[in-house]
Amino acid sequence: MGKVFSSVRRRLRTWVQIGFTALTNGYAAGFAKGTIYKGPTKAFCVPGLNCYSCPGALGACPIGSFQAVIASRDYKFTFYIVGFLMLVGAVFGRFVCGWLCPFGLVQDLLYKIPFIKKLRRLPGDRFLKYLKYVILAGFVIILPLTVLDIVGQGQPWFCKYICPSGTLFAGIPLVASSPPLQQALGWLFTWKVGILAVLLLLSVAVYRPFCRYLCPLGAVYGLFNPIAFYRFRVDGQKCTGCAVCQKACPMDIPVYKTPNSPECIRCGVCKKSCPHGAICPTLSKNRVKEAQ
Amino acid sequence: MSFLRKNRSAAAVLLIGLLFVAVGVWRGEVEVVFRKAVNICMECIGLG
Numbered sequence: 046m047g048k049v050f051s052s053v054r055r056r057l058r059t060w061v062q063i064g065f066t067a068l069t070n071g072y073a074a075g076f077a078k079g080t081i082y083k084g085p086t087k088a089f090c091v092p093g094l095n096c097y098s099c100p101g102a103l104g105a106c107p108i109g110s111f112q113a114v115i116a117s118r119d120y121k122f123t124f125y126i127v128g129f130l131m132l133v134g135a136v137f138g139r140f141v142c143g144w145l146c147p148f149g150l151v152q153d154l155l156y157k158i159p160f161i162k163k164l165r166r167l168p169g170d171r172f173l174k175y176l177k178y179v180i181l182a183g184f185v186i187i188l189p190l191t192v193l194d195i196v197g198q199g200q201p202w203f204c205k206y207i208c209p210s211g212t213l214f215a216g217i218p219l220v221a222s223s224p225p226l227q228q229a230l231g232w233l234f235t236w237k238v239g240i241l242a243v244l245l246l247l248s249v250a251v252y253r254p255f256c257r258y259l260c261p262l263g264a265v266y267g268l269f270n271p272i273a274f275y276r277f278r279v280d281g282q283k284c285t286g287c288a289v290c291q292k293a294c295p296m297d298i299p300v301y302k303t304p305n306s307p308e309c310i311r312c313g314v315c316k317k318s319c320p321h322g323a324i325c326p327t328l329s330k331n332r333v334k335e336a337q
Numbered sequence: 338m339s340f341l342r343k344n345r346s347a348a349a350v351l352l353i354g355l356l357f358v359a360v361g362v363w364r365g366e367v368e369v370v371f372r373k374a375v376n377i378c379m380e381c382i383g384l385g
Contacts, residue, residue, distance in 0.1 A: 125361025
């Protein structure tokens with residue numbers, strides 16, 4: 046029994062990710078019938094990138110919902126979704142990416158596959174990490190707001206041309222179970238499956254390429270990392286600047302210098318790896334009194 | 338109280354977020370989200 050508990054404790058994050066993904070995508074009948082859930086919980090967003098057209102989804106995707114509202118004829122700003130992002134961001138920051146996002150879980154599992162040479166980062170990482178902000182501004186905000194059809198309605202550009210989570214969790218299962226949808230396949234589906242395939246293959250060699258370089262939701266939550274209730278603090282008295290935390294960090298963040306970097310997904314590996322116990326979350330019982 | 342003092346920015350964002358959600362609900366944005374979420378989104382699945 047002790048061994049089971051210790052194994053669960055060691056893999057706590059993976060179990061939380063699996064549990065939360067199962068909980069928020071629990072409409073099993075959807076997968077069997079090739080339909081989606083239509084109940085009242087669909088009016089509420091889940092914190093992670095979770096397509097509302099996934100057959101199992103019980104809630105709405107915040108990025109999809111954001112585009113749906115601002116691209117509609119009636120609204121050009123969404124208080125509901127911006128407010129939701131502020132609520133989640135203020136409490137958790139990018140903890141959501143590390144612990145609650147289904148597509149993050151997929152990338153984590155793929156990274157566990159052994160590979161000849163695991164890369165710390167992609168070439169051009171310095172610039173590539175800003176791509177997610179460009180995608181947020183361009184594909185999530187500007188294009189849905191400005192490129193309108195004849196009745197004044199925009200499109201969800203990010204969902205349509207980029208989102209690999211939608212392709213994996215919604216597109217593939219729905220198309221696989223519906224012959225009429227299979228008849229409608231075209232270049233767009235091929236393009237999206239291509240993006241998904243590249244990202245899944247990359248995920249074996251690089252840790253979380255989508256979260257690092259492309260995810261607009263991670264870009265939003267990352268902005269809250271420095272001020273969120275759940276933050277990391279480094280005890281200046283204990284930290285020796287040995288950089289063991291950076292070596293252990295799968296996102297390659299110098300945690301001892303920037304414990305609240307917008308890139309940090311709060312996986313907690315740095316905290317465990319610190320030989321001096323200098324890194325501590327603000328909501329922990331043993332939180333650091335003097336922050337650096 | 339000291340917890341809130343140490344997390345002033347987060348508390349302020351949380352309050353504004355709550356206010357925004359309330360305004361969004363009052364404006365009827367929830368309907369738009371619900372309508373979008375209960376119909377298969379052709380763009381999202383790569384057919385639209």
